[in-house]
Amino acid sequence: MSNSSCSNPKKGKEIKFDDVSLYGSIANDNASNNNNNLNFKLTTKQITLNNTIQNRLNNQPFNNENITQDDLTEIQDNESVDWPYQENQDFIHANNKRSNSLISLLVQRNRNDSIISFFKRDRSNTLTTIKRNYYKVIRYKHFKKFISIITVCFFIWVVFTLAFLPRTSLIRDFRRYHHLSTYTKEEIYRTFLDSFDGTIEDFEGLTERFSQSNNLIGDNILTQLTYDYLKQQLGYQVTVDNHQLNDIVYNFDISLELQDTKGNTYQIIIHEPIIDKKIKQLSGYILGDSLEHNKASYDVSGEFIDVGVATRSQFESLHESPKDKIHLIKRNEKMSIDSQILNSMSYGGIGCLIYNEPGTLIDFEYVNQTITRDYLLKNNMINVPVIPISYSAASTILQNGNMTLHMKRNIKKHTDYDNKDLYFTNIQFTIPGIWKDHEIIVGCQRDTFTYNGYNSGNMIFLQLAKTFADLSKKGWKPIRTIRFVSFDGNTLNNMAIKEHFIKNNGKYSNSLVFIDINKDSIKGTRNFTCRTTEMFKEAITNSVDHMSLFEEVNKDSYVKTNINIGNMKTKSSLAHFLLYENNVPTISCDFEDNTLRYPLNSNFMTKDFMEKYIDKNDYQLHKLLTKFYGLLILNMDENEIVQYNMGNYMKKIYDEFTNLGENKEYMDIKYWKEIEDIINDLKIIFESFDLYNQRLLKLAYTDYPWYKGIKKIKLLFKIKATNKRMITIKNLFLTKIRKIFEEDTQFVKFQEIEERLNLFYQVNELVGGDIEFLGKFKEYAQMNNRQGMVKYLRDLYKDLLSIKQYILDEYPV
Known part of the structure; x- marks a missing residue:
């Protein structure tokens, strides 16, 4: 052992240290015999640690010479440090004895040469000091207690925080989770209107750009222009579906001639006047979906007769027989051209000339010279020539009733479309x-x-795409996927939508709604009409209210009259195929004017005509309808529960059925009373469905504390189940009412063939203009076919009974 000494600078007294053990305890030779051990406090600045630890590891004696400046820890002179390790003395001596054993000598190694020491040598001085400093060990000897205290404090903080967490609703949490929390629902409407105002300024330029092409089926210029606009300018991921048309013929060599008894012929003008020589004029035509029909040539001659709008009652009231004559038929919006021609064939017509209703010069100068082109929905049932003519041409023919009329059509061998x-x-x-x-x-x-x-519909569609592109750039993301489709080929018996439906059957069958932007959406200024069912009336009125709410003007400034919910037109471009045949909920809205003779499908229907006679004030009606459609889309999307107001729908059905039952003859038919009772039961059930959905939506917007998170999860599953249930119920409203036409008979007859139709809304083929309530039943009634009426009601009763049973099984608990 080495001896060392130090002097006390204050008292001048010298203290001798005979031996210093591992942790600084004093070992005296007489320590075992003397219980009076020396206890003291160090007051020096320099206290060693490194050398004592090294002595323990290597069993080396304490040496002051090994102390370096790095081994010293600064302690203030007035700081007292207790020496708490006297009780470890016996344990240290025992260790020193064992360290001299043979085994310890064999396994003895220097820690400074270990692998761990090798990797630790390059650590920072701060870390090394912490590892080696003896007084750091003393400072953290209660580390476990420190960690325990920190843990307890953490849990207290968590409980305190949870206790005062703000309450949140399911909808708010849902939007945050899916990064939809940038906007609230009301802010989304406002932001959409801001986007609309920011993108609508160049609407006139948009109409100018997309009105330069010929706009016929298969026009490559318009197709490429639309594709580039949507993909390159708006940034959408655009896909296309191509379908071959083969030999579709638009340009026909058609002529009408009057021949007197002397054999003299007089040519009837059947072409519209050429106002703008830059615009190529087409002759009138009626397209069918059969290529053979479009390419057929004919020469039909005979007497002629005016049959009005060609209703059955008008045929019955004629003073002379219409059989084996050419029928002049006046167009009427309440009648479809197919129904008019079928009625004409039933009464022996050999050809049909379709002319427009007369107008006045107040409309525009050439109103009575317009020709309306059209297409056939039931082409396979029509085998007589049909030519559209103007009212002026019809007047000329009718003024020469004693002459013979010749109808001729020659197909040109070479056209731009063959x-x-x-x-x-x-x-x-x-x-x-x-x-x-x-x-x-x-x-x-x-x-x-x-x-x-x-x-008009295409312009509104493109502006909607532009507005929603801007809204998406601002961070908006819809709850439901919104699909935009620009169809080409619907002027040929809705061929485009049929092909698209076949490829995407699942998307349409499970679709929430189809918004049909009709190409003739702006036909006037007085009436705003939405052609759909009552289940969407609330969504429509809410959309109109949002327009007036956010712009702080009265909604009467937008809609001059009340919102009309009307029947869907059979020729509302896409509704006949979707709503009527496949029960896809459809909405189609437009502005119209009963006093204005709109040149439907006429060469006069140009951009200049629209600006001069219809939408005169900088396309305000187009902009207004675009804004409405955008808000309607958001209304259907941003409501977490499907916006089907089935209670209103069934109430409307019940009212119409009871009104129809005011005819006592109908009430005597079997199943009538039973059907009325079932419809009333369904009305009550669906009204309770609506109340349940409203309550569920209210709960979804109710704020709950964090510990009711399970309740919010249950609400989410209930909403998903409700949406699925509503779509399933919608798909139930299909029936199988069978129809076939036999041309050898005078009247339309019905036989059993497979055809899926809407359960409540069908087309009365004898009228055909609207898809109306119980159209097939009314058709049977007009034909005095009581057997058909009974069969119709029997099938309706069975379908309604099945629906009622399903609804009761699915009634939400």
């Missing part, structure tokens, strides 16, 4: 949403019947 490489192209894109099971589909018809024909 090549086999002609395709029609559907262009679509989507705005992906959180829920992808029930889409909102927005569609418009891109093609028209004439060169440079103005297409």
